[in-house]
Amino acid sequence: MKSNQDTPLLLRKHRTEEWIGRGYTTICVLFLIVIIISIVYFVATKGISTFAIDHVSLSEFLFGSTWSPDDNKFGALPFIYGSFLTSLLAALIASPLSVCAALFMTEIVPNWGKKVLQPVVELLAGIPSVVYGFIGLSILVPFLRSTFPGQGIGVAAGAIVLSIMILPTITSIATDALSALPRNLKEASYGLGATRWQTIYGVILPTVLPSVLTGVVLGMARAFGEALAVQMVIGNAPHIPTSLFESASTLTSVITLNMSNTVMGSVQNNALWSMAMILMLMTFVFVFVVRLLERRHKL
Amino acid sequence: MKLKKSFLLTLTLAFAVSLAACGNKDNSSGSTTTDTTNKPTSETTALSGSILASGSTALQPLVEQVGKKFMDKNTGVSIQVQGGGSGTGLTQVSGGQVQIGNSDVFASEKMKDEAAAKELVDHQVAVVAIAAVTNPEVGVTNLTKQQLVDIFTGKITNWKDVGGKDQAIVIVNRPSSSGTRATFEKFALGTKTEDLKGSIQEDSSGTVKKLVTETPGAIGYLALSYLDDKVKAVQYEGVDATVDNVVSGKYPVWAYEHMYTKGEPDATTKAFLDYFMTDEVQNGDVVELGYIPASKMQVKRDEAGNVTK
Numbered sequence: 035m036k037s038n039q040d041t042p043l044l045l046r047k048h049r050t051e052e053w054i055g056r057g058y059t060t061i062c063v064l065f066l067i068v069i070i071i072s073i074v075y076f077v078a079t080k081g082i083s084t085f086a087i088d089h090v091s092l093s094e095f096l097f098g099s100t101w102s103p104d105d106n107k108f109g110a111l112p113f114i115y116g117s118f119l120t121s122l123l124a125a126l127i128a129s130p131l132s133v134c135a136a137l138f139m140t141e142i143v144p145n146w147g148k149k150v151l152q153p154v155v156e157l158l159a160g161i162p163s164v165v166y167g168f169i170g171l172s173i174l175v176p177f178l179r180s181t182f183p184g185q186g187i188g189v190a191a192g193a194i195v196l197s198i199m200i201l202p203t204i205t206s207i208a209t210d211a212l213s214a215l216p217r218n219l220k221e222a223s224y225g226l227g228a229t230r231w232q233t234i235y236g237v238i239l240p241t242v243l244p245s246v247l248t249g250v251v252l253g254m255a256r257a258f259g260e261a262l263a264v265q266m267v268i269g270n271a272p273h274i275p276t277s278l279f280e281s282a283s284t285l286t287s288v289i290t291l292n293m294s295n296t297v298m299g300s301v302q303n304n305a306l307w308s309m310a311m312i313l314m315l316m317t318f319v320f321v322f323v324v325r326l327l328e329r330r331h332k333l
Numbered sequence: 334m335k336l337k338k339s340f341l342l343t344l345t346l347a348f349a350v351s352l353a354a355c356g357n358k359d360n361s362s363g364s365t366t367t368d369t370t371n372k373p374t375s376e377t378t379a380l381s382g383s384i385l386a387s388g389s390t391a392l393q394p395l396v397e398q399v400g401k402k403f404m405d406k407n408t409g410v411s412i413q414v415q416g417g418g419s420g421t422g423l424t425q426v427s428g429g430q431v432q433i434g435n436s437d438v439f440a441s442e443k444m445k446d447e448a449a450a451k452e453l454v455d456h457q458v459a460v461v462a463i464a465a466v467t468n469p470e471v472g473v474t475n476l477t478k479q480q481l482v483d484i485f486t487g488k489i490t491n492w493k494d495v496g497g498k499d500q501a502i503v504i505v506n507r508p509s510s511s512g513t514r515a516t517f518e519k520f521a522l523g524t525k526t527e528d529l530k531g532s533i534q535e536d537s538s539g540t541v542k543k544l545v546t547e548t549p550g551a552i553g554y555l556a557l558s559y560l561d562d563k564v565k566a567v568q569y570e571g572v573d574a575t576v577d578n579v580v581s582g583k584y585p586v587w588a589y590e591h592m593y594t595k596g597e598p599d600a601t602t603k604a605f606l607d608y609f610m611t612d613e614v615q616n617g618d619v620v621e622l623g624y625i626p627a628s629k630m631q632v633k634r635d636e637a638g639n640v641t642k
Contacts, residue, residue, distance in 0.1 A: 103509055104525055171540070176547060185503050185548055187533055270508065270534035281533050291536050294418025295510035300445045302510060
């Protein structure tokens with residue numbers, strides 16, 4: 035706004051800019067909504083047709099433990115169980131490690147942590163899952179095989195690979211939460227004569243707990259949806275495992291193994307879509323939980 | 334600054350539009366189809382058009398290689414080969430999204446809809462033989478059909494029961510929908526098997542080989558092209574799993590690789606399939622990539638599994 039004559043022209047220009055920007059962003063959002071709705075619609079129609087058209091009973095699907103498509107037995111419990119077991123175990127292994135790593139980076143060596151460690155952790159997040167799977171198969175599985183009973187392949191291998199994969203997710207979120215913590219909280223604690231350990235344990239951790247939990251849930255969501263790496267190391271036997279070192283399956287691994295080999299419209303294919311639907315519903319649950327945690331965090 | 338912004342905007346718009354364009358494609362496999370057919374060519378070849386093939390990953394490398402050669406000879410033709418698995422290939426060729434559907438198994442074995450399966454025309458381009466393989470340490474060189482059945486149904490769980498070392502048997506199987514497993518069960522075991530508790534299932538031949546190589550007491554099955562010193566290919570009923578034995582019909586564990594078209598193929602697709610059956614391809618690329626030429630087979634097999642000389 036250098037002179038008065040410019041104003042109308044500038045104003046007009048700004049209006050056009052405004053209009054273009056508005057239009058463009060609206061298109062983008064509409065596009066996203068269309069994609070989401072069509073995916074949900076597609077998976078749901080396919081998934082529901084297992085029960086509606088092929089008359090597989092829902093309770094058999096959810097609680098039946100025999101998966102044998104050739105004999106028309108579509109019990110998906112082993113896969114549901116496997117998915118929950120591996121992602122829970124992965125979260126159990128990864129959470130303490132991530133939280134401690136985040137504490138180390140923010141509280142103990144803040145400078146070095148931010149400059150070196152954080153990028154390294156972020157790098158970990160960028161490694162493709164097939165690489166994790168292959169390393170798991172080449173190094174972890176032989177190690178487990180020689181150390182524990184069993185063939186190395188199994189639930190334990192899957193959970194460990196997943197825990198490494200979700201480590202950066204939880205660590206990054208925990209680190210962000212820790213560094214966003216107001217200084218005065220800590221200083222007040224130190225001022226009262228608390229030691230660093232007492233400050234961390236009594237002040238910092240309780241305050242950031244909701245955010246850390248958000249990270250854990252997001253990590254679990256990633257573990258739940260991860261297919262390739264798990265499939266390579268878990269063994270994929272369609273049975274409920276009785277030991278951590280026994281071959282088992284997850285929802286994702288059975289889908290990736292069988293989807294391409296089955297013909298669209300066949301019962302087995304539809305049953306796989308039903309499993310995809312369960313995965314999707316679980317993701318919604320995870321998102322919902324994250325929302326809840328965030329709301330609690332805001333108070 | 335302003336220039337940069339508008340540039341960024343156009344770039345994003347272009348990206349969005351291209352994404353949208355992708356969304357409209359029916360081919361669903363998510364591959365990028367580079368269509369070279371629209372380019373004006375000065376060549377005076379009679380053939381033109383594009384062929385899209387999808388399906389079996391076991392057959393994919395062969396179709397890709399032969400397709401490339403065919404495109405070199407006929408510049409007006411573009412051939413695109415996608416994987417996806419036998420099921421995908423059959424679904425897509427039946428639905429008309431692709432011209433050729435590659436499959437490891439007969440369409441009638443895989444497809445529920447018999448009428449749709451009947452519409453498909455079979456072109457058997459190669460043969461793949463499968464051998465039972467074990468970890469080299471187990472010390473078994475021959476297995477009978479009954480022994481294999483007992484192993485894969487869990488009746489025999491230790492190698493000493495079939496003349497090997499005292500070691501537990503670890504089964505490295507394929508998923509129940511796999512074409513390789515179907516072939517193995519049909520022609521080596523003669524029966525469908527249940528998935529055993531604790532057995533390992535992998536779809537990729539590379540992973541199966543790796544696991545059989547490394548896991549003590551492991552048994553699995555692989556196509557002949559994957560065999561080498563790392564795994565021990567066991568004889569089946571005293572017959573070595575070799576190309577010669579397959580060709581002469583002595584070794585029974587083999588299956589055709591099929592390229593299905595919906596109805597009779599159009600001129601371009603037909604020319605491509607005919608090219609597949611020429612000696613140049615059958616004795617060249619097919620052998621080179623570890624398949625057995627279909628034209629060489631001294632025995633034939635129909636869908637029901639009846640073998641004729």
